[in-house]
Amino acid sequence: MTDELIHDPNGGLPRLREIMRRLRDPETGCPWDVAQDFASIAPYTIEEAHEVADAIAREAWDELKGELGDLLLQSVYHTQMAEEAGLFTFDEVANAISDKMVARHPHVFGDESNAKTPEQQVQDWERIKAAERAETAQKGVLDGVALGLPALTRAVKLQKRAARVGFDWPETDQVLDKIVEEAQELRAATDPDHRAEEFGDLLFVMANLARHLDIDPExxxxxxxxxxxxxxxxxxxxxxxxxxxxxxxxxxxxxxxxxxxxxxxxxxx
Structure with missing residues (x-):
């Protein structure tokens, strides 16, 4: 039955999951796939997400299907390893995101009115996420901002979190002034470590400017x-x-x- 499924061109997600199970079989699977773990696969997951974004940016719709498949494989891969370790199952992953989407859209799946602007929905989304973080013992304002994000994206997310509690420049001109200040500090830096630090500071403020201008820096x-x-x-x-x-x-x-x-x-x- 499993061989029939593996070679079934219409096997869909069950086929992909069975292929991954077979690849990870410690006795009959692929030695490379068997040797992998969460940490070794994580860089591929990030790479595949970028390739999806690249196909969309180029409007390469013929490529997008394949890139989304590559990204889906990453979820299947991580989940297979989790099942082997007794951590969680694929169904639990699917149920977790389903529960999250229902909880974060009470105006669609609950009693709240859906007569909201996109901006109001973003505010509601952030409020619900803040409550979720409180329930998971994330006490700090910046807790939960993933370390594995691209650096510019993570900088914007950190700044958005800080801005929620008032730690933000109210005017874009102030950010521009800070860019000038950081550029001058970079010019004055003399040793490699100091230059790298000042360059990082300058990039961080540039990400802040992007946020103020509502630009995605990535x-x-x-x-x-x-x-x-x-x-x-x-x-x-x-x-x-x-x-x-x-x-x-x-x-x-x-x-x-x-x-x-x-x-x-x-x-x-």
Whole structure:
């Protein structure tokens, strides 16, 4: 029966779970899969989440199905290891998130009115989450902000938590002033450790500015990376048309080609 399920193209989630169970079998499974644990798989989980975000950002809808499958595999993988260790089951994972969604949407699944703006719903969501943290003995304002988040995302989440209790600049101009201050401190830093510390401080304040401007810093940086890749590709293409590569050019020429690519993009827009 299990072999039939494994080779059933319409087997859905039960098929995926059985495949993972077989891969993790200590006697007949894959040696690499058997050797893994939560810590060794966690980086892949983060990577797959980023690849989902990347497919969405590129509107690569044909790729998104596969990337979501890769991300789903991560949940199945962690849950299989948890079942082997007697920690929890897949159904318990599904029930836990179902319970959470019902509890956090009383305006949909309870008696509350759903005549709310998205902003009001965000406030209600945060209020419910705060109550949940209190029940799990998370006493500090910053407790529960995951260490494994991308650093910029975690910075914004930490700042949002602090802002709830009034620890925040009321005006964006004050954040901009702090950026200038941190940049000056970075300029004055002399040893590598001090420079790294001041650079981190500057990034943290830049994340704060993104929060004040209602900008996702991770998304903004991904867009900047894409723009850089696109424009540098234009430099390479222009040089290749002359039988050359960037190694055969110099900064002044490449900078001029960069400006040309930038102007061409603006003209198309």
């Amino acid at each position: 998304a903004a940086l991904r867009a900047a990376n894409a723009k850089f890749t696109r424009r540098f590709g234009a430099i390479e293409a222009a040089l290749a048309a002359e039988g050359r590569s960037p190694a055969d050019s110099d900064l002044a020429e490449m900078d001029a080609l960069w400006d040309a690519a930038k102007a061409a993009e603006k003209a198309r827009a």
